[in-house]
Amino acid sequence: MRLDVVSIFPEYLAPLRQSLLGRAVADGRIQLEVHDLRRWATDRHRSVDDTPYGGGAGMVMRPDVWAAALDDVAPAGATVVVPTPAGHPFSQATAADLARREHLVFACGRYEGLDQRVVLDAARRVEVLELSIGDYVLAGGEVAALVVIEAVTRLLPGVLGNPESAVTDSFGEGSPGLLEHPAYTRPVEFRGLAVPPVLLSGNHAAIARWRRDESLRRTARRRPDLVARLDPATLDAADRAV
Numbered sequence: 001m002r003l004d005v006v007s008i009f010p011e012y013l014a015p016l017r018q019s020l021l022g023r024a025v026a027d028g029r030i031q032l033e034v035h036d037l038r039r040w041a042t043d044r045h046r047s048v049d050d051t052p053y054g055g056g057a058g059m060v061m062r063p064d065v066w067a068a069a070l071d072d073v074a075p076a077g078a079t080v081v082v083p084t085p086a087g088h089p090f091s092q093a094t095a096a097d098l099a100r101r102e103h104l105v106f107a108c109g110r111y112e113g114l115d116q117r118v119v120l121d122a123a124r125r126v127e128v129l130e131l132s133i134g135d136y137v138l139a140g141g142e143v144a145a146l147v148v149i150e151a152v153t154r155l156l157p158g159v160l161g162n163p164e165s166a167v168t169d170s171f172g173e174g175s176p177g178l179l180e181h182p183a184y185t186r187p188v189e190f191r192g193l194a195v196p197p198v199l200l201s202g203n204h205a206a207i208a209r210w211r212r213d214e215s216l217r218r219t220a221r222r223r224p225d226l227v228a229r230l231d232p233a234t235l236d237a238a239d240r241a242v
């Protein structure tokens with residue numbers, strides 16, 4: 001996979017060269033290039049933003065600068081990802097979809113975002129995905145790009161150590177669509193807190209049942225929205241009793 005990232009703060013993307021992902025980049029399993037958007041700025045001040053038509057606070061990133069950058073960085077066949085609070089919700093399913101693509105280009109906006117014609121023009125040539133990683137506003141798209149890149153590249157076989165299951169919507173072992181159950185390791189008692197005895201029992205059926213129950217309880221408590229989406233057919237009688 002090839003990754004290109006365009007930003008006015010390229011140093012924000014330094015974490016991509018760390019740890020397992022950094023190793024995949026160093027040995028060429030992933031091609032990564034980070035570009036400074038100002039390279040495509042045309043005036044003496046290398047400006048990349050301007051005041052918004054229609055008035056209002058903040059600045060908008062200029063279409064000419066971004067279009068020139070994407071012309072160079074996103075050839076036909078690339079997928080352009082624009083992190084934005086106004087985007088389609090990013091999910092594990094989206095991550096799995098993006099993991100199957102050859103070339104991802106991340107356009108990191110700042111200020112109030114990109115002139116919409118950047119997206120419209122690029123969409124004539126390549127697929128453009130405006131994605132939101134959550135309902136909050138960051139100062140720029142760089143951190144969101146790091147989130148998406150990590151979620152995507154960890155799914156690539158042979159890229160990040162242990163091959164993660166490519167199952168797109170699993171939140172727990174074999175419990176698709178549920179939150180992960182609690183995890184424990186040594187010591188068996190820690191600051192007066194014990195490990196749930198079932199996990200020490202060696203009874204694998206009971207352990208699987210406990211884990212499933214904990215996933216269901218946690219999901220019901222923390223994410224009723226996920227429970228509403230569960231396919232009732234995947235809930236057995238014991239699940240319904242939780």
Ligand SMILES: COc1cccc(COC(=O)c2cn[nH]c2)c1
Nearest residue numbers: 084085109113132133138140141
């Ligand atoms: C491209 O336009 C903008 C405008 C404003 C902020 C940003 C940065 O992205 C986010 O804040 C974000 C992404 N998902 N959730 C929040 C981009």
